[in-house]
Amino acid sequence: MNYEKLQFNLDAYKETGEILDAAKFLIHEFDLDDDNFAGFGFREELEKTSVLLTANGELGELQQVMIPKNLFDFDLTLVLNMLAHEMLHVRQKSPQMMIADKNEREWQAYYEMLFHTNYPQIPTLSDYYIKFFGEKALVYYSRMGDGSPLQHKYANQKVEVEKLLEDLNKEKI
Numbered sequence: 001m002n003y004e005k006l007q008f009n010l011d012a013y014k015e016t017g018e019i020l021d022a023a024k025f026l027i028h029e030f031d032l033d034d035d036n037f038a039g040f041g042f043r044e045e046l047e048k049t050s051v052l053l054t055a056n057g058e059l060g061e062l063q064q065v066m067i068p069k070n071l072f073d074f075d076l077t078l079v080l081n082m083l084a085h086e087m088l089h090v091r092q093k094s095p096q097m098m099i100a101d102k103n104e105r106e107w108q109a110y111y112e113m114l115f116h117t118n119y120p121q122i123p124t125l126s127d128y129y130i131k132f133f134g135e136k137a138l139v140y141y142s143r144m145g146d147g148s149p150l151q152h153k154y155a156n157q158k159v160e161v162e163k164l165l166e167d168l169n170k171e172k173i
Contacts, residue, residue: 007076014072023067023083030080030121032087036094038062045070053082055089060098063090077123081133084119085109091118103143104150110137111157114164127168134165 006029013022020040027033038057043066046052051074057063065086071079088109092099099105113133116122125133141158144150151158 003076010072010076019067019069019071022072023065026080026083027087030084030119032084032119034087034090034094036063036096037087037090038064040064041066043068048073051078051082053086055086055093057093059093059100060095061093063093065090075126077125078129080122081113081125081129084116084122085113088112088118101144101150103140104154106140107137107144107150107154107157110134110140111154111161114161127171131165131168134161134168137161 009025010022013019013025020042023040027037041056041064043052043054045068048070051068051071053068053071054066055063056066065083086109089105091097092105092108099108110133112118113125114130114137116124124130138158138161141151141154141161144154
């Protein structure tokens with residue numbers, strides 16, 4: 001993937017205020033589209049230093065991914081990972097998958113941001129964001145309930161996440 005060309009295109013979309021089109025361009029370029037995807041819409045911006053995307057829609061129905069207008073003010077690798085996270089939610093909420101438990105959906109989506117098992121074409125996050133999203137994944141794992149069937153289902157992945165975070169901490173020493 002030629003990131004210079006990609007950034008050039010995104011800057012052009014941003015300059016003309018075509019933020020929703022820029023997001024569509026990215027999900028097309030990175031093959032993230034899904035039959036359960038209804039399109040993009042705008043959500044409120046949080047602040048200049050943080051960004052939030054959401055997949056909105058009832059379980060089993062089409063999902064709209066809500067993005068802030070300042071989405072492309074953030075690092076492209078972060079944006080791609082966050083789009084992949086939400087597009088996985090779109091898939092998880094489809095009639096074919098229907099993953100009802102929010103903690104399971106979030107666990108899977110954060111795990112995806114760390115290991116890219118569904119979307120290997122998405123670039124790896126910086127160590128800072130790997131640590132940030134890895135810790136968020138573990139929060140959702142804990143919310144599944146101690147010793148629950150869901151925790152047993154994802155126990156091996158939890159070990160992978162913990163090892164990844166441990167390895168990052170060793171590198172910093």
